[in-house]
Amino acid sequence: MQPVTTSQFTEFEPRLIEEIEKSGILKKMGAGEELMRPGMYVRSIPIILSGSLKIMRQDDGGNETFLYFLTKGDTCAMSLTCCSANRPSTVRAVAEEPTELIMVPVEKLDQWMTMYPSWKIFVFQAYQRRFDDMLEAVDSLAFRRMDERIWRLLKKKAALQEKRFVYSTHQELADELSTSREVVTRLLKKLEGMGKIKTHRNRIEIIEVRGETVRK
Amino acid sequence: MQPVTTSQFTEFEPRLIEEIEKSGILKKMGAGEELMRPGMYVRSIPIILSGSLKIMRQDDGGNETFLYFLTKGDTCAMSLTCCSANRPSTVRAVAEEPTELIMVPVEKLDQWMTMYPSWKIFVFQAYQRRFDDMLEAVDSLAFRRMDERIWRLLKKKAALQEKRFVYSTHQELADELSTSREVVTRLLKKLEGMGKIKTHRNRIEIIEVRGETVRK
DNA sequence: CCCGCTCAGGAACAAAAATCACAGAGGCAA
DNA sequence: TTGCCTCTGTGATTTTTGTTCCTGAGCGGG
Numbered sequence: 001m002q003p004v005t006t007s008q009f010t011e012f013e014p015r016l017i018e019e020i021e022k023s024g025i026l027k028k029m030g031a032g033e034e035l036m037r038p039g040m041y042v043r044s045i046p047i048i049l050s051g052s053l054k055i056m057r058q059d060d061g062g063n064e065t066f067l068y069f070l071t072k073g074d075t076c077a078m079s080l081t082c083c084s085a086n087r088p089s090t091v092r093a094v095a096e097e098p099t100e101l102i103m104v105p106v107e108k109l110d111q112w113m114t115m116y117p118s119w120k121i122f123v124f125q126a127y128q129r130r131f132d133d134m135l136e137a138v139d140s141l142a143f144r145r146m147d148e149r150i151w152r153l154l155k156k157k158a159a160l161q162e163k164r165f166v167y168s169t170h171q172e173l174a175d176e177l178s179t180s181r182e183v184v185t186r187l188l189k190k191l192e193g194m195g196k197i198k199t200h201r202n203r204i205e206i207i208e209v210r211g212e213t214v215r216k
Numbered sequence: 217m218q219p220v221t222t223s224q225f226t227e228f229e230p231r232l233i234e235e236i237e238k239s240g241i242l243k244k245m246g247a248g249e250e251l252m253r254p255g256m257y258v259r260s261i262p263i264i265l266s267g268s269l270k271i272m273r274q275d276d277g278g279n280e281t282f283l284y285f286l287t288k289g290d291t292c293a294m295s296l297t298c299c300s301a302n303r304p305s306t307v308r309a310v311a312e313e314p315t316e317l318i319m320v321p322v323e324k325l326d327q328w329m330t331m332y333p334s335w336k337i338f339v340f341q342a343y344q345r346r347f348d349d350m351l352e353a354v355d356s357l358a359f360r361r362m363d364e365r366i367w368r369l370l371k372k373k374a375a376l377q378e379k380r381f382v383y384s385t386h387q388e389l390a391d392e393l394s395t396s397r398e399v400v401t402r403l404l405k406k407l408e409g410m411g412k413i414k415t416h417r418n419r420i421e422i423i424e425v426r427g428e429t430v431r432k
Numbered sequence: 433c434c435c436g437c438t439c440a441g442g443a444a445c446a447a448a449a450a451t452c453a454c455a456g457a458g459g460c461a462a
Numbered sequence: 463t464t465g466c467c468t469c470t471g472t473g474a475t476t477t478t479t480g481t482t483c484c485t486g487a488g489c490g491g492g
Contacts, residue, residue, distance in 0.1 A: 057351060057354055057355065057358070059355060059358075059359045061359075063358070063359055065354065065358040065359070067354065077343075077347065078347070081340075081343065081344040081347055084340060084344075085344055090348075090351060091351075113336075114330070120329075124297075124300060127293075127297065127343050128297040128300075128301055130347075131293065131294065131297055131346075131347075131350070132306075134347070134350045134351075134354070135273060135306060135307075135350075137354055138273055138281065138283065138350070138353055138354060138357065139273065139275060141354065141357035141358050142273070142275075142279070142281035142357050142394045143275045143277075143279055143281070143394065178358045178359065
C-alpha cells in the first residue's frame with residue numbers, strides 16, 4: 001500500500017516482501033506513544049522497521065515492570081500468541097523512541113507460514129528471542145539487587161540508541177523496575193558516586209562501561 | 217517402539233499418534249530426577265504423559281528460581297527453541313513427582329509441522345502456554361511479597377497432585393523461590409498462625425484455600 | 433520576573449528480606 | 463541406646479527496599 005522499506009529484510013523471499021508491502025500498513029509512532037495495552041484485542045501484528053518498542057507487564061494495581069525491548073526486524077511474540085488464540089493482550093507496548101512499523105493483518109500469518117519458509121523461520125525466531133528476553137527479565141528480578149538492575153537498564157537503553165545519554169526521568173525508571181522514585185534517585189546517586197554515570201535533569205549520562213568510557 | 221499410551225491425546229490425528237508411538241521413546245522418571253540441566257544439548261523433545269516436570273532457571277552462582285510446571289499433555293517450549301536453534305538448554309527440568317514422558321527426536325518436529333495440522337497447533341499452544349507461565353513467574357517476582365509467593369507456590373503444588381499435602385522441605389521451597397531457608401521457615405510459621413497451613417516434617421498440609429477447606 | 437509545575441535530592445523511619453549463629457526435633461543405622 | 467545427619471525453629475543483627483515528608487532546582491508560560 002505504502003512504499004515500505006521492507007527490502008531491508010533480506011532474509012525474506014522477494015515474493016513475501018511484496019506481500020508484506022501489499023497487505024501491511026505502515027505506522028509511525030512518536031516516543032512514548034502506546035501501541036498496545038492490556039485488555040486490547042489485536043488484529044494485526046507489528047514488524048519493527050526502525051526505533052524500538054518497550055514491552056511492559058502490568059498488574060491489577062497499576063504497578064508495572066519492564067520485560068524487554070523490540071528493535072528493528074523484531075516482531076511481537078505476544079501479538080502472535082494473542083492473535084492466533086484470539087485473546088486480549090496482557091502486556092503494554094510503548095514506543096521507546098520515534099518508531100516505524102508495519103502492521104500485518106492476522107489472516108496472513110497462517111497463510112504465509114505454509115507458503116514461505118522464511119516466514120516460518122521468522123516467527124519461530126521471534127518466539128525464541130522473546131523467550132530469551134523473558135528469561136533475562138526473570139534473572140533480573142530473581143537474582144539481582146536494585147542497583148545492578150538500574151545499571152543494566154541504563155546500559156541497555158544507551159545501547160539501544162547508541163548514545164551515552166539516556167532520556168528518562170527517575171520516575172520512568174522506577175516504573176520500569178517496579179520500585180519507587182526515591183529508591184531510583186538514591187541508587188542513581190550511588191552509581192554517580194562510583195563514577196559510572198552522571199545525572200542531569202531528564203537525562204542520565206553513561207560514563208563508564210566495564211572500565212571503558214562510552215564515546216559519542 | 218514401546219506400547220505408549222499416546223492415544224489419550226485425542227486432538228492428534230491417528231496417523232500422527234502412530235508416528236509418535238513409532239519414533240518416540242518412553243521414559244519414566246522418579247521424583248526429583250533431572251531431565252535437563254543448563255548447558256546440556258537436547259536432541260529430543262519431551263511430551264508429558266503423566267506426572268509433572270518442574271522448570272527452574274539458574275544463575276551462574278548456583279541460585280535458582282522456579283519458572284513453571286509442565287503437566288500431562290504439555291511439552292517443553294524451551295526444548296523446542298533449543299532444539300531448533302541447536303543451542304544448549306538454559307533451564308533445568310526436574311520431575312516433581314514420578315513422571316512418564318515420550319521423547320520425540322528433533323528431526324520429526326519440522327516434518328510433522330508441515331504434515332499434521334494438529335501438531336502445528338500443538339507446538340503453537342505450547343509456546344503460548346509457556347509465555348503465560350513465564351508472565352506469571354514475572355508477576356510473582358515483580359509484584360508479590362515472599363509470604364504470598366510461598367502461599368501461591370504451595371497451592372499450586374497441592375493442586376498439581378490433587379492432594380492436601382505438599383512434600384517439600386523448607387530448603388526446597390527456598391530454592392524454588394530463590395530465598396533462604398530461614399525466610400521460608402519464618403513465613404510458613406506465619407501462614408500456620410493464620411490457619412492456612414499446618415507444618416510437619418518433610419511435608420506441609422494445606423488447610424484453607426480462599427475460605428474453603430481442602431478435602432482428601 | 434514571578435508563578436506554577438515537574439523533577440531531583442535527601443532525611444528519617446518502617447518493613448521486608450538476608451545473614452549469622454545456634455539449638456532442638458526427628459529419623460536412621462550401627 | 464547412641465551417634466549422626468537432616469530438617470526445623472528462633473533470636474539477633476544487617477542490608478536492602480519501601481514509605482513519608484519536605485526542600486529546592488530547573489524550566490516554561492504568562
